[in-house]
Amino acid sequence: xxxxxxxxxxxxxxxxxxxxxxxxxxxxxxxxxxxxxxxxxxxxxxxxxxxxxxxxxxxxxxxxxxxxxxxxxxxxxxxxxxxxxxxxxxxxxxxxxxxxxxxxxxxxxxxxxxxxxxxxxxxxxxxxxxxxxxxxxxxxxxxxxxxxxxxxxxxxxxxxxxxxxxxxxxxxxxxxxxxxxxxxxxxxxxxxxxxxxxxxxxxxxxxxxxxxxxxxxxxxxxxxxxxxxxxxxxxxxxxxxxxxxxxxxxxxxxxxxxxxxxxxxxxxxxxxxxxxxxxxxxxxxxxxxxxxxxxxxxxxxxxxxxxxxxxxxxxxxxxxxxxxxxxxxxxxxxxxxxxxxxxxxxxxxxxxxxxxxxxxxxxxxxxxxxxxxxxxxxxxxxxxxxxx
Numbered sequence: 314x315x316x317x318x319x320x321x322x323x324x325x326x327x328x329x330x331x332x333x334x335x336x337x338x339x340x341x342x343x344x345x346x347x348x349x350x351x352x353x354x355x356x357x358x359x360x361x362x363x364x365x366x367x368x369x370x371x372x373x374x375x376x377x378x379x380x381x382x383x384x385x386x387x388x389x390x391x392x393x394x395x396x397x398x399x400x401x402x403x404x405x406x407x408x409x410x411x412x413x414x415x416x417x418x419x420x421x422x423x424x425x426x427x428x429x430x431x432x433x434x435x436x437x438x439x440x441x442x443x444x445x446x447x448x449x450x451x452x453x454x455x456x457x458x459x460x461x462x463x464x465x466x467x468x469x470x471x472x473x474x475x476x477x478x479x480x481x482x483x484x485x486x487x488x489x490x491x492x493x494x495x496x497x498x499x500x501x502x503x504x505x506x507x508x509x510x511x512x513x514x515x516x517x518x519x520x521x522x523x524x525x526x527x528x529x530x531x532x533x534x535x536x537x538x539x540x541x542x543x544x545x546x547x548x549x550x551x552x553x554x555x556x557x558x559x560x561x562x563x564x565x566x567x568x569x570x571x572x573x574x575x576x577x578x579x580x581x582x583x584x585x586x587x588x589x590x591x592x593x594x595x596x597x598x599x600x601x602x603x604x605x606x607x608x609x610x611x612x613x614x615x616x617x618x619x620x621x622x623x624x625x626x627x628x629x630x631x632x633x634x635x636x637x638x639x640x641x642x643x644x645x646x647x648x649x650x651x652x653x654x655x656x657x658x659x660x661x662x663x664x665x666x667x668x669x670x671x672x673x674x675x676x677x678x679x680x681x682x683x684x685x686x687x688x689x690x691x692x693x694x695x696x697x698x699x700x701x
Contacts, residue, residue, distance in 0.1 A: 354654035356568045360624060363582070363645040365558035366671070367551045368528060370395060373521040374403070375544045378537055385535050389526045389552065392675040396537060396549055398522040407515040411690055414508035418694040421502050424494055431487040438483045442476040449473045499695060509687055516683045527673040530554035557671070558641050559631055560593060562649040563603060563624035572598065572651055573658030578629050581648045582641070589639055595651065596630040598660055 376398030383395050449469040455461045499505060535550040537543060560580060564572065572595060580591035602623040604610060629649060631641075 354571075354652060355650055356564065356572060356653055357648065357650040358562050358564050358568070359646075359648045360564075361560055361562035361580075361629075361647040361649045363558055363641045363643055363647065364561045364628075365641075365643045366554055367533070367643070368530070368554070369551055370524060370526070370549045371547060372396075372398065372524055372543050372545060372549065374398065374518045375542070376400075376402075376522060378539055378541045378543060381535075381537065381539060383532045383535070383550070385532050385550075387532045389530065389532060391526060391529050391673065393526045394523050395526055395532075396524040398524070398543070400519055400522040403515070403519040403522055407512070407519050410508070410512040410515040411686075414505070414512050414687065414690050415694045417502075417504045417508040418499070418691050421494070421499060421505060422695055424490060428487065428490045428494065431483060431490060435480065435483045435487055438476065438480040442473070442480045445469070445473040445476040500691065505691070512687055512690075513680070513683060517678065520678050524549065525675055526552055527675050528552060528554050528557075528671075530557075553643065555640055556633060556636060558636060558643070559596065560629040560647055560649060562627045562629055562647075564627055566602070566623050566625055569598065569625055569627075569660075571653035571656065572627065573653070573656060573660060574598070574662065575658040576655060577652045579650045579652075580629065580631070582639075583646045584642070585639055591635045591639070591647075592632040593629040593649070595658075596628045597662060599626040599628075601625075 378396055379399050380397035381395075382393070382397075383389055389395065449466075449472070452461055452466050452469040456463070456466045494502070530552040533551045533553050534548075537547070537549040543549065560578075562578075574595050574597060576595045578593040578595060580593050581587060582589070582591065599606075602625050604623060
């Protein structure tokens with residue numbers, strides 16, 4: 314049995330220890346380099362999820378559902394009709410409002426004729442009063458010469474007073490009627506304006522029986538059914554615009570020190586894996602932790618308190634080109650890595666918005682037809698051109 318050379322064994326051990334030390338040093342140096350270039354100026358979290366606008370579709374008027382045009386996951390354009398409600402009662406309400414407008418026009422016309430009649434009546438009663446006044450003055454002169462008796466003089470005086478009172482009554486009636494019309498044109502009369510408003514409201518309610526999409530997007534959570542009676546607060550479905558999505562990343566409170574608005578973010582979604590990297594930037598930091606805004610916030614003053622590192626929601630704005638190329642879904646999981654090297658940004662927004670964030674014109678209706686219909690009703694029921 315041969316015995317190993319102690320010197321050779323010692324040399325082998327020294328060599329192995331040197332290799333191990335060199336390897337350990339390389340690992341430490343690699344770790345330092347990795348930390349300095351890849352971890353020092355970065356904060357990351359895997360507690361991140363896709364969020365977006367969920368536009369709830371609710372009717373503006375009550376009614377029964379008679380038609381449904383879309384199903385979940387369908388693509389709809391802005392202005393597409395989603396649901397149709399029964400319009401029979403709305404048509405009757407519009408007809409009733411139009412009839413009320415016609416009656417209002419005729420009543421104003423009748424009032425104008427009453428004023429003209431009262432004006433003529435005042436003129437006639439003014440003549441009668443002047444005659445009675447002249448007659449009393451003549452009899453008063455005759456009474457001084459004892460040409461008539463006192464009874465005739467008194468009757469003449471009473472007649473003058475009676476015609477004067479009758480004249481005043483006619484003047485008051487004229488003023489009362491004139492105060493209702495004044496010098497206001499027919500279209501500007503308050504009763505006509507109220508009737509016009511009622512017609513427009515009835516017409517608007519009729520138009521709203523067709524429930525349209527305010528934006529382009531995808532249908533989700535459709536809950537309405539044919540024949541269902543819906544009210545103005547009944548949710549029918551949701552529309553999810555694919556281009557109105559962002560990432561909500563929940564960072565630990567210990568990570569927020571270096572995070573600023575505007576910092577760039579690299580994002581990986583579980584849906585697409587490591588092969589697809591989204592670009593983003595910090596858009597805002599919430600004013601409270603997730604637990605503080607929960608339905609049942611923690612009661613730390615009860616005595617059963619355990620300190621837990623809280624997470625704060627941070628909104629990350631995504632690149633629209635990435636969303637267009639790789640469609641997202643609300644609720645998807647993601648990994649977010651923020652480059653915190655640039656510390657020039659702020660943690661709270663310093664300017665309020667000066668323009669609307671979102672807007673739609675699909676809920677506006679062209680009123681040209683109903684405006685013409687109103688003018689036609691007024692013209693058909695008005696024969697006094699000076700009021701038009």
